[in-house]
Amino acid sequence: MRVSHADRERAVDVLKAGFAEGRLTQPEYETRMTRAYKAQTYGELHLLVGDLPQGIHHPQTPRGFGPPMAPAVPQTFLPTPAPPTNSSAVASLVCGALVPMVGITCIPAVILGHKARAEIKRTGESGDGMAVAGMVIGYLAIGTVAFILLIVAMVASSSA
Structure with a gap:
């Protein structure tokens, strides 16, 4: 299944978090970033972030089978919801x-x-x-x- 720009950006956020936590070296981080922006499918993105704690969730993975999936993006990178209008x-x-x-x-x-x-x-x-x-x-x-x-x-x- 093809990925969107938003999916690529989420994967890049996971890579940034992995680099900031010291899980990736500088050259590995730069290589993965380049490949993430060129990725066309979820499989390609999964190969880039699958070994990191916050790897992306493939939309076709059935829920309830296997270990629970981690969220696609660390909570730190998620936007805060807008407050309701009075x-x-x-x-x-x-x-x-x-x-x-x-x-x-x-x-x-x-x-x-x-x-x-x-x-x-x-x-x-x-x-x-x-x-x-x-x-x-x-x-x-x-x-x-x-x-x-x-x-x-x-x-x-x-x-x-």
């Missing part, structure tokens, strides 16, 4: 986006934005930019309405 931040941005059509949504945009920022600080979720955007739009809409009401009041009092 739902109040999304709601704040949506309310802010609806302000031009439904003006009253500026108030929930501000409230939800503040709520979302507090939750994000507490839980570590993502979405702070959306919360800020919803709050800014909400505050701008409230400020615009207040300014228009002030102008109308001034005009009404000067004409009376």
Whole structure:
């Protein structure tokens, strides 16, 4: 079965870890790296990293037969999953986006934005930019309405 670029990169990560742990000499590491980038099949990659503790898993190897397989890449090299997006931040941005059509949504945009920022600080979720955007739009809409009401009041009092 042919390998993808991501499979080659995972094998290279295993080689890097093996070299860093002192399991490979410099010339052996460089030779294996060159061969890994030229590999076309899983068999070729397995020959390069099979003798290392974190060798790659062939996708067609049945699970439950033989010794348990080690993960394809050491935990150190795996990307950390992205934190979930705060739902109040999304709601704040949506309310802010609806302000031009439904003006009253500026108030929930501000409230939800503040709520979302507090939750994000507490839980570590993502979405702070959306919360800020919803709050800014909400505050701008409230400020615009207040300014228009002030102008109308001034005009009404000067004409009376």
